[in-house]
Amino acid sequence: MPTAPAAPSAPTTPFRPRVALAMSPEAAQAVFTPEALAALGEVCAPAPPPLLDDLTTDQARAVLAEVDLLVTGWGCPPLDAAVLAAAPRLRAVAHTAGSVRAHITDACWERGVEVSSAAAANALPVAEYTVAMILLGGKRVLERARAYRETRRRDIWLRDEPGVGNYRATVGILSASRIGRRVMELLRPYDLDVLLHDPYVDAEEAAELGVRAVGLGELFAESDTVSVHTPLLDATRGLVGRDLLARMRRGALLVNTSRGAVLDQDALVEVLRAGRIRAVLDVTDPDPLPTGHPLWDCPGTLITPHLAGSQGNEWQRLAELTVGEVRRWAAGDGFAHPVTRGTLVYLA
Incomplete structure (x- = not known):
C-alpha cells in the first residue's frame, strides 16, 4: 500500500528576543531615530517604556524582569550583580557605542552574558577626524x-616657514589599535612616511600595514606629527610623559583621540606653554576640562569636545550595526563584533 504523505510540520516561529534600551535619553534620541527603532522592532520585541537610564526604580525592574537582551548606550548604568538579579532572563548586551568598560561588570562575565560593541563603526569617524x-x-x-585674520595679508602663504607642509612629512602612530590601523590605511595615498610603535606588532606585520616599526622614543623623536591611539590601561596611564614630549621636534604636532589620561597633562602644559610643540586634543583628563584648567590657555592648542567619534548622521551607522547584531544573535549566529572578558583588557 502506498504510504500516506507525512503531515506538514508546523512552521517555526523565529525567536524574537525581548529587548529594552538602557542609555541616557539624549543618547537614545541621537542614535535611535524612528527609522532605527522600526528596524529594531522588525527583529525583536521591544519592551515598553520607560527608557532605562536608572536601573533601580520599580518600573525599571519590571522591564528588566522580562528582557532577553539590552541595547545599551552612553549613560547606561553599571550592570552589576543587583541589576542582573532583577534580570533573570538577560543573556546578551548590544552596545551602540565603543567602550563597554563603564557598564559591563564582572557580574556580566560570571553570568555568561554575551556582549557586542559598535566600536568598529565608531572607529571610522575617529580615524577620519585624525587624518583631517x-x-x-x-x-x-x-x-x-589666525594670522590672516589679524593681518589681512594674503602673502602669508608665501612665507618660508620650516616644517610647514605634508610632502614627505613623518607621521608617527602610537598603537595599531582598530582606529590606529584605519588611520594608517587612510594615510596611504599621501606622500608621508608613516612610523608605528606597538609592542605587539613586529617589523614584518608593520611592513604589511605599509608602515615602519620603530621604538617608542624613536617614534617621538622622528615624527612631525604623533597620533595617539593606545587604549588606557594601567601600563599606558601617563605613558606620554616629559621624556617623550621632550624628544619631539620643535613645532611638531601631538594629536590625541584616545584617552586623556594616556598623556601626562602637567608635562604637556609645560611644553605647550614653552611653544615647543602643538597639540590637538579631542580627549582630556578629566573630560571635560574644568573652566580654569591651564590647557585652555596654552598656545598652539586645539581642544575639541569629543567630536572625533560619531556625530550627527554618523550615529545612524551605530544604530545599523547594532540592529544587525541583534538580528544575528536572535537567529542564533552570535555577534559579529563580540567583546569578551579577555579582549576587554586591550580595548579602550
Whole structure:
C-alpha cells in the first residue's frame, strides 16, 4: 500500500528576543531615530517604556524582569550583580557605542552574558577626524588662518616657514589599535612616511600595514606629527610623559583621540606653554576640562569636545550595526563584533 504523505510540520516561529534600551535619553534620541527603532522592532520585541537610564526604580525592574537582551548606550548604568538579579532572563548586551568598560561588570562575565560593541563603526569617524587634523596641522591651517585674520595679508602663504607642509612629512602612530590601523590605511595615498610603535606588532606585520616599526622614543623623536591611539590601561596611564614630549621636534604636532589620561597633562602644559610643540586634543583628563584648567590657555592648542567619534548622521551607522547584531544573535549566529572578558583588557 502506498504510504500516506507525512503531515506538514508546523512552521517555526523565529525567536524574537525581548529587548529594552538602557542609555541616557539624549543618547537614545541621537542614535535611535524612528527609522532605527522600526528596524529594531522588525527583529525583536521591544519592551515598553520607560527608557532605562536608572536601573533601580520599580518600573525599571519590571522591564528588566522580562528582557532577553539590552541595547545599551552612553549613560547606561553599571550592570552589576543587583541589576542582573532583577534580570533573570538577560543573556546578551548590544552596545551602540565603543567602550563597554563603564557598564559591563564582572557580574556580566560570571553570568555568561554575551556582549557586542559598535566600536568598529565608531572607529571610522575617529580615524577620519585624525587624518583631517594631521593634514590640516601639517599645513599650519589654524595658526595661519589666525594670522590672516589679524593681518589681512594674503602673502602669508608665501612665507618660508620650516616644517610647514605634508610632502614627505613623518607621521608617527602610537598603537595599531582598530582606529590606529584605519588611520594608517587612510594615510596611504599621501606622500608621508608613516612610523608605528606597538609592542605587539613586529617589523614584518608593520611592513604589511605599509608602515615602519620603530621604538617608542624613536617614534617621538622622528615624527612631525604623533597620533595617539593606545587604549588606557594601567601600563599606558601617563605613558606620554616629559621624556617623550621632550624628544619631539620643535613645532611638531601631538594629536590625541584616545584617552586623556594616556598623556601626562602637567608635562604637556609645560611644553605647550614653552611653544615647543602643538597639540590637538579631542580627549582630556578629566573630560571635560574644568573652566580654569591651564590647557585652555596654552598656545598652539586645539581642544575639541569629543567630536572625533560619531556625530550627527554618523550615529545612524551605530544604530545599523547594532540592529544587525541583534538580528544575528536572535537567529542564533552570535555577534559579529563580540567583546569578551579577555579582549576587554586591550580595548579602550
